[in-house]
Amino acid sequence: MPARSLQRFAPWLWLTPAAALLIPFFVIPLLLTFRNSFYSDDPMGMLIPGFTLANYSKIVRDPYYLGVFENTVWAALLVCLVSIVMSYPLSWVLARAKGSGRAFLLWTVYLPIYVSVIMRVFGWIFLLSDGGLFNQALIHLGATTHPLQMMNSFPGMMVGLVHRYLPLMVLPLATSLRKIDDAILRAATGLGGNRWFVWSRIVFPMSLPGAVVGLQLVFAGVLSDYVIPSLMGSPHFQMLAPAIYYEGITNASWALSGAIASAVIAIVALFLLSANLLVRRVAPWASL
Amino acid sequence: MQAAFHAEASTAADPALSLNSLRKSFGSTLVVDRCDLSLKKGEILALLGASGCGKSTLLNMVAGFETPDYGTIVLEGERIDELPPNRRNIAMVFQSYAMFPHLTVADNIAYGLRARHVSRTTTQARVNDMIHLLKLDGLANRYPAQLSGGQRQRVAVARALAVSPRMLLLDEAFSALDRNLREDMQLELSLLLRDMNVTTILVTHDQREAFALADRVAIMESGRIAQVGTPEEIYRDPTSSSVLRFLGTTNRISARVSGTVSGPQVRIRDRIVFYPLSDATPAPSVLPVWVDIRAEDITISNAPTSIHETGPATIVLRTFLGSQERFVLKLDDDQIVVDRPQQARRNELRLGPGDRVYLDFDPSSCRFAFAQ
Numbered sequence: 001m002p003a004r005s006l007q008r009f010a011p012w013l014w015l016t017p018a019a020a021l022l023i024p025f026f027v028i029p030l031l032l033t034f035r036n037s038f039y040s041d042d043p044m045g046m047l048i049p050g051f052t053l054a055n056y057s058k059i060v061r062d063p064y065y066l067g068v069f070e071n072t073v074w075a076a077l078l079v080c081l082v083s084i085v086m087s088y089p090l091s092w093v094l095a096r097a098k099g100s101g102r103a104f105l106l107w108t109v110y111l112p113i114y115v116s117v118i119m120r121v122f123g124w125i126f127l128l129s130d131g132g133l134f135n136q137a138l139i140h141l142g143a144t145t146h147p148l149q150m151m152n153s154f155p156g157m158m159v160g161l162v163h164r165y166l167p168l169m170v171l172p173l174a175t176s177l178r179k180i181d182d183a184i185l186r187a188a189t190g191l192g193g194n195r196w197f198v199w200s201r202i203v204f205p206m207s208l209p210g211a212v213v214g215l216q217l218v219f220a221g222v223l224s225d226y227v228i229p230s231l232m233g234s235p236h237f238q239m240l241a242p243a244i245y246y247e248g249i250t251n252a253s254w255a256l257s258g259a260i261a262s263a264v265i266a267i268v269a270l271f272l273l274s275a276n277l278l279v280r281r282v283a284p285w286a287s288l
Numbered sequence: 289m290q291a292a293f294h295a296e297a298s299t300a301a302d303p304a305l306s307l308n309s310l311r312k313s314f315g316s317t318l319v320v321d322r323c324d325l326s327l328k329k330g331e332i333l334a335l336l337g338a339s340g341c342g343k344s345t346l347l348n349m350v351a352g353f354e355t356p357d358y359g360t361i362v363l364e365g366e367r368i369d370e371l372p373p374n375r376r377n378i379a380m381v382f383q384s385y386a387m388f389p390h391l392t393v394a395d396n397i398a399y400g401l402r403a404r405h406v407s408r409t410t411t412q413a414r415v416n417d418m419i420h421l422l423k424l425d426g427l428a429n430r431y432p433a434q435l436s437g438g439q440r441q442r443v444a445v446a447r448a449l450a451v452s453p454r455m456l457l458l459d460e461a462f463s464a465l466d467r468n469l470r471e472d473m474q475l476e477l478s479l480l481l482r483d484m485n486v487t488t489i490l491v492t493h494d495q496r497e498a499f500a501l502a503d504r505v506a507i508m509e510s511g512r513i514a515q516v517g518t519p520e521e522i523y524r525d526p527t528s529s530s531v532l533r534f535l536g537t538t539n540r541i542s543a544r545v546s547g548t549v550s551g552p553q554v555r556i557r558d559r560i561v562f563y564p565l566s567d568a569t570p571a572p573s574v575l576p577v578w579v580d581i582r583a584e585d586i587t588i589s590n591a592p593t594s595i596h597e598t599g600p601a602t603i604v605l606r607t608f609l610g611s612q613e614r615f616v617l618k619l620d621d622d623q624i625v626v627d628r629p630q631q632a633r634r635n636e637l638r639l640g641p642g643d644r645v646y647l648d649f650d651p652s653s654c655r656f657a658f659a660q
Contacts, residue, residue, distance in 0.1 A: 191403060201403075
């Protein structure tokens with residue numbers, strides 16, 4: 001092959017290590033899962049090849065599976081809402097901070113990511129379990145006689161999910177807010193805008209692209225989270241990832257779990273796509 | 289009540305803006321020190337100084353982005369130094385232009401009017417006027433990212449003037465433009481501001497810009513206003529060597545002062561160069577001094593012509609600058625730059641590197657500084 005045409009492929013050659021990892025260990029299993037979703041399960045735990053939409057029709061008709069989908073989407077939206085509300089003030093401070101103050105704040109945001117999620121859940125167990133620090137304190141103060149159920153409850157799971165996904169909201173949001181430099185804020189105030197006007201006409205619209213990226217990361221993360229719902233969630237509030245695991249591993253219903261997994265991927269893809277279209281519509285300037 | 293006070297207080301003779309003994313420090317650094325200034329309605333004043341001289345801080349105090357530690361700011365008879373920036377009705381054009389990237393040109397210009405809750409139709413009309421006035425026709429729906437630097441500056445000016453501010457502040461507003469574009473914009477803006485009778489302060493470190501735009505120039509030096517006057521006044525009669533050194537190409541020649549019966553004498557090397565005329569001459573007890581003089585105020589000839597000459601110097605370089613030619617001379621250890629108007633060259637002697645020449649100058653064009 002002449003050197004010239006080799007050069008044309010050079011950028012793609014750099015991708016080979018990544019492709020060598022992703023294709024056998026990610027793309028192919030994913031395609032197999034998708035294929036399995038059209039097979040049928042047999043009671044012996046085997047997959048029967050064929051083509052049927054029965055698995056999909058089951059998850060749309062069975063109130064149990066519908067409930068799991070509904071729970072998960074609802075939980076994801078709620079985590080999105082809570083974390084975006086919590087992120088704005090923090091991201092604003094982070095975006096305005098300079099020097100070592102900024103480095104310290106960034107470190108506090110990154111720190112939870114450095115610690116394994118299992119370790120973080122253990123931390124929450126220590127705080128939230130029946131004999132945990134919070135309950136001991138509440139009983140000691142006489143606020144309650146019996147320990148409150150905080151672990152393995154919906155609120156407990158929400159605390160864990162927000163804790164896990166907050167950095168993914170803060171970082172893109174702070175990046176967006178950082179683009180609003182002092183001169184822009186001064187211009188916005190100097191031209192007569194009061195605090196509310198500057199916030200609603202300048203700061204909020206300029207933060208939208210970052211906020212949407214954060215929402216995408218948090219939504220996709222919660223929708224497919226396994227660890228937090230299994231360790232901190234309520235048995236009465238089923239979430240998708242544990243349900244897929246249960247169907248696949250415990251029930252050996254590979255076809256059904258494949259269908260649920262494919263549906264989750266479709267929901268995430270749909271959400272990401274519509275969010276991107278939304279940004280292009282409400283913030284056309286961001287891609288200039 | 290307030291309106292009556294307003295009308296009474298601001299008669300035609302009163303300054304539009306007055307700054308009274310403003311002072312500001314950051315930590316232990318005194319950045320602006322006892323600054324007094326006043327501007328007439330429609331006047332354009334340039335604050336000229338090196339970076340870090342306090343000119344931007346002074347401007348930010350007028351705009352309301354910094355609070356003075358001491359002193360008052362009075363605009364059209366109203367004390368404004370305690371008002372927040374959004375209630376001063378002073379518009380500023382920033383060095384970076386501070387475009388709102390998410391708003392189109394038209395929405396950038398309309399921003400200030402919307403903040404004032406001006407009606408939709410009036411806003412639209414005003415925006416159209418400003419677009420036309422600043423030659424932005426056809427660009428109304430573009431985003432700042434789609435504009436050139438020059439166009440962005442026009443939008444920044446349009447956005448500031450759209451609100452009919454009581455005052456306009458320009459903070460190094462031209463420094464991001466190429467030289468040709470900068471000079472065109474300076475001329476255009478100078479005409480526009482005079483036409484609209486907008487009281488303006490511009491901050492710059494560029495003498496050409498200050499002179500091109502301003503009615504009066506204030507030279508700032510380590511937090512204080514060193515001299516205020518028309519461009520001619522401060523150029524022709526700088527009150528100190530530091531003001532002189534800030535304007536044009538200048539030389540600093542080492543000299544000594546000694547006392548004689550007829551008064552102090554300034555000596556460059558061992559030659560008596562002149563008997564200084566001004567009171568600002570250092571006393572003979574201060575021996576080493578600097579003599580500061582502009583390149584264009586020195587004449588050169590191949591023989592001594594007056595008592596002010598310094599003894600022979602050697603030309604090391606001649607450069608052609610269009611309207612003038614520039615000689616770089618060596619006088620012992622001092623390097624001296626001399627500019628000579630080009631049209632005069634025909635009947636003057638041709639000079640080049642290696643030639644020995646005598647320097648001559650009018651003592652009144654010199655300023656002194658103590659040499660440490």
